[in-house]
Amino acid sequence: MEIRTMETVFEELMELLQNKQMKELKTRLDDMNEADAALFLQTLPEKDMAMVFRILAKEHAAEVFACMEIDEQQLIINSVTDRELANIIEELYVDDAVDLMEELPANVVKRIMRNATPETRDLINQFLKYPENSAGSIMTAEFVDLEKDMTVKDAFDRIRKTGEDKETIYTCYVTSKDRKLLGVVTVRDMLLSPYEALIGDIMDENVISARTTDDRETVAKMFNKYDFIALPVVDLENRLVGIVTFDDAIDVLEEEATEDIEKMAAITPSDKPYLKTGVLETWRARVPWLLILMISATFTGLIIGFYESALSKFVVLTAFIPMLMDTGGNGGSQTSVTIIRSMSLGDLEFSDLVKVVWKELRVALLCGLTLSAVNFLKLMYLDKVGILVSAVVCITLLATVLLAKLVGGIMPMLAKKIGFDPAVMASPFITTTVDALSLIIYFRIATAILKI
Amino acid sequence: MEIRTMETVFEELMELLQNKQMKELKTRLDDMNEADAALFLQTLPEKDMAMVFRILAKEHAAEVFACMEIDEQQLIINSVTDRELANIIEELYVDDAVDLMEELPANVVKRIMRNATPETRDLINQFLKYPENSAGSIMTAEFVDLEKDMTVKDAFDRIRKTGEDKETIYTCYVTSKDRKLLGVVTVRDMLLSPYEALIGDIMDENVISARTTDDRETVAKMFNKYDFIALPVVDLENRLVGIVTFDDAIDVLEEEATEDIEKMAAITPSDKPYLKTGVLETWRARVPWLLILMISATFTGLIIGFYESALSKFVVLTAFIPMLMDTGGNGGSQTSVTIIRSMSLGDLEFSDLVKVVWKELRVALLCGLTLSAVNFLKLMYLDKVGILVSAVVCITLLATVLLAKLVGGIMPMLAKKIGFDPAVMASPFITTTVDALSLIIYFRIATAILKI
Numbered sequence: 061m062e063i064r065t066m067e068t069v070f071e072e073l074m075e076l077l078q079n080k081q082m083k084e085l086k087t088r089l090d091d092m093n094e095a096d097a098a099l100f101l102q103t104l105p106e107k108d109m110a111m112v113f114r115i116l117a118k119e120h121a122a123e124v125f126a127c128m129e130i131d132e133q134q135l136i137i138n139s140v141t142d143r144e145l146a147n148i149i150e151e152l153y154v155d156d157a158v159d160l161m162e163e164l165p166a167n168v169v170k171r172i173m174r175n176a177t178p179e180t181r182d183l184i185n186q187f188l189k190y191p192e193n194s195a196g197s198i199m200t201a202e203f204v205d206l207e208k209d210m211t212v213k214d215a216f217d218r219i220r221k222t223g224e225d226k227e228t229i230y231t232c233y234v235t236s237k238d239r240k241l242l243g244v245v246t247v248r249d250m251l252l253s254p255y256e257a258l259i260g261d262i263m264d265e266n267v268i269s270a271r272t273t274d275d276r277e278t279v280a281k282m283f284n285k286y287d288f289i290a291l292p293v294v295d296l297e298n299r300l301v302g303i304v305t306f307d308d309a310i311d312v313l314e315e316e317a318t319e320d321i322e323k324m325a326a327i328t329p330s331d332k333p334y335l336k337t338g339v340l341e342t343w344r345a346r347v348p349w350l351l352i353l354m355i356s357a358t359f360t361g362l363i364i365g366f367y368e369s370a371l372s373k374f375v376v377l378t379a380f381i382p383m384l385m386d387t388g389g390n391g392g393s394q395t396s397v398t399i400i401r402s403m404s405l406g407d408l409e410f411s412d413l414v415k416v417v418w419k420e421l422r423v424a425l426l427c428g429l430t431l432s433a434v435n436f437l438k439l440m441y442l443d444k445v446g447i448l449v450s451a452v453v454c455i456t457l458l459a460t461v462l463l464a465k466l467v468g469g470i471m472p473m474l475a476k477k478i479g480f481d482p483a484v485m486a487s488p489f490i491t492t493t494v495d496a497l498s499l500i501i502y503f504r505i506a507t508a509i510l511k512i
Numbered sequence: 513m514e515i516r517t518m519e520t521v522f523e524e525l526m527e528l529l530q531n532k533q534m535k536e537l538k539t540r541l542d543d544m545n546e547a548d549a550a551l552f553l554q555t556l557p558e559k560d561m562a563m564v565f566r567i568l569a570k571e572h573a574a575e576v577f578a579c580m581e582i583d584e585q586q587l588i589i590n591s592v593t594d595r596e597l598a599n600i601i602e603e604l605y606v607d608d609a610v611d612l613m614e615e616l617p618a619n620v621v622k623r624i625m626r627n628a629t630p631e632t633r634d635l636i637n638q639f640l641k642y643p644e645n646s647a648g649s650i651m652t653a654e655f656v657d658l659e660k661d662m663t664v665k666d667a668f669d670r671i672r673k674t675g676e677d678k679e680t681i682y683t684c685y686v687t688s689k690d691r692k693l694l695g696v697v698t699v700r701d702m703l704l705s706p707y708e709a710l711i712g713d714i715m716d717e718n719v720i721s722a723r724t725t726d727d728r729e730t731v732a733k734m735f736n737k738y739d740f741i742a743l744p745v746v747d748l749e750n751r752l753v754g755i756v757t758f759d760d761a762i763d764v765l766e767e768e769a770t771e772d773i774e775k776m777a778a779i780t781p782s783d784k785p786y787l788k789t790g791v792l793e794t795w796r797a798r799v800p801w802l803l804i805l806m807i808s809a810t811f812t813g814l815i816i817g818f819y820e821s822a823l824s825k826f827v828v829l830t831a832f833i834p835m836l837m838d839t840g841g842n843g844g845s846q847t848s849v850t851i852i853r854s855m856s857l858g859d860l861e862f863s864d865l866v867k868v869v870w871k872e873l874r875v876a877l878l879c880g881l882t883l884s885a886v887n888f889l890k891l892m893y894l895d896k897v898g899i900l901v902s903a904v905v906c907i908t909l910l911a912t913v914l915l916a917k918l919v920g921g922i923m924p925m926l927a928k929k930i931g932f933d934p935a936v937m938a939s940p941f942i943t944t945t946v947d948a949l950s951l952i953i954y955f956r957i958a959t960a961i962l963k964i
Binding site: 091092093095216219220223224229252266268284285287289306307309310311313314320321322324325327333334335340343346347349350351353354355357360361362365368372375376378379380381382383385386387390393397398401402405407408416419422423427430431434435438491492495499 | 774820
């Protein structure tokens, strides 16, 4: 088997398209993985994209559609007939359909709903009601449900009959007549049991499940912990209403990591890729934080203003302000970012605060002493600013690093404790706090040692 | 079904242990999910942990063991007999065994190897040879392989016979006599086909696979794209040597996000949780970057030193240095962090450089104008520093934001293009660059407008 890169494959497909060899193109695309076919379609000009999409086999078309980006999905919707649209909607898993509805303009949503069957329409409407970022918002309705008194053979027959439309068949759910969740049984359990075994006997009654109202991040982390393929979602009466599959959990974990990174960099998180957000949108996500931070940075300015007369006598002190501020900022964000990520991975709890403070104190002392020693040598022998100024700068440096690492360790943990998002408390805020405090220390020490 | 929190469950188990009701404790633990049982064991004091571990059912014990942290795994190993150890090793999937070998001290590794069967020993030794961070290093050997001329019924029989020990049975691999990978067939495909269907007829020959030498991050991203449960890994001769399962891919994606976050905050990444790293280790991961950044911040100091005489005439200018530097740093890291994350998610390529520059230019202009306008009003009516100084500060602010966002957008992309890790180029480096450039602009504009 020859290994070809995706580029080569795409070029070949392109050639088929240009030579109008549509039959061969269709065969090749239908054989392709849906994610790759979607990628190929998205490289085509608008007109060709819709045309090529319409030659795909009916079922494959819906799968490819589900892998496309929202803009391209809209283009496709606008260029297919009502009948083709109805087919796509019926083939989509309800979680993908709901995602689509949430992002499309109202008139397109109306057209889709008009073409869906009443059952699909009801299901989509029901799922649209779950709050954003809840387990309900990422679950899907296409699961296999079994009954306790079925045999493995019965179960396989049911899967054979209905499995084609299920998002996963590997974990099946055993429910009572009133849809209460009684147990789970995997296809693995069934394959490893005799065909005559009763589902009720081989099912696992210790079901780990989520509530529709649980946070989607909590649910995604359960996949990380338990290595599940799917997780059942129940309502308040323990009735099974849907499942979350591992691929959606992966997406949530990736999105949550991106959100944390954005918040740490003082950006309002967005769920759209960089190149898909408009200039105004990006501006709106960034400028409020820049404004807040700019205004809080003026406190630092006030402190400098307050010591203006001292500074004018020792202007050389000004030259070290950037180094002190930068080191404080960097030292603080090293700590805060580590702490925030550890909390978000579940490695750190508020009860570990004392451990964190004790560890950061020792690390800060080591870091501060290293930096001060190097800096002292530089000040004495390179900058030749004299022992007194060198002492002022180096003592301040040590104090700044200590302060920065303590503030960086404590602030995110406190923020989480009182219900704020710790990621928002990251580097920029801590930088501002540490800047102000370290400048005060600087000038205090300077006035004491230099007697100004 | 009553919903109990994990805390309540743990308390009940603890009570059973204290009352020496070992039989009931065993039943409860054997019924529990292995990840939860491992969590419970890890809350116990050393002596109890080993004792409780040894009452677990043989097979469950190995699963629980695989979920424990390395320190606790070592404790267990040191307190079980050679025979129990041999049992654990044989039950472990080879990827978990390899992870363990890589972290345990040499004498413990020796004891394990002495107790493993020759086959297991060879397999572990072979897998230990794959380079760190390669697909080979995260794959496992326990997959189901089928032959082309088997029927679905034959395949199910083979799964029934050997499936107990396989990490996943849901994706099966069809290989030739010389172990070349011919196709994949899922249990879903088989369940949806008649029992007499030939595997060769229903298998998918368009296999998406990875090479043992591929980067593990690339492999993990394929899971994100294709939503696979497992991915086959082949050697250079296209012989199937192992599979990577989705749960390992999730771990890799989480670890890679953590690494990126750490690098962006100027920390040498570590693969251990925060509370498990020692003070010296943390110091070593942090201090080199602080030193480099401290030394590069002295360039900023040199610039201030160079303009010392100008500054001493207009000491008021000093008060705005922190605000300008902070805003430049924040604006730059907003952009760099977004760009780095987008590149790492595959949303952005080097070929998008022009788009990025054009977008950042417009966003920066909007942000810069907003900030300058607010700041101008503040300087004129609150600080009352006069129109000339206000103009100097606001023009510099606009220039700083423009510069910061351009540097923040271009530097990570260039870094990646020339083969550096873009995450390392994030905030701190960009801050230093932007600091120096914006101070030069500040003093240039100041000397021109204020005629000093």
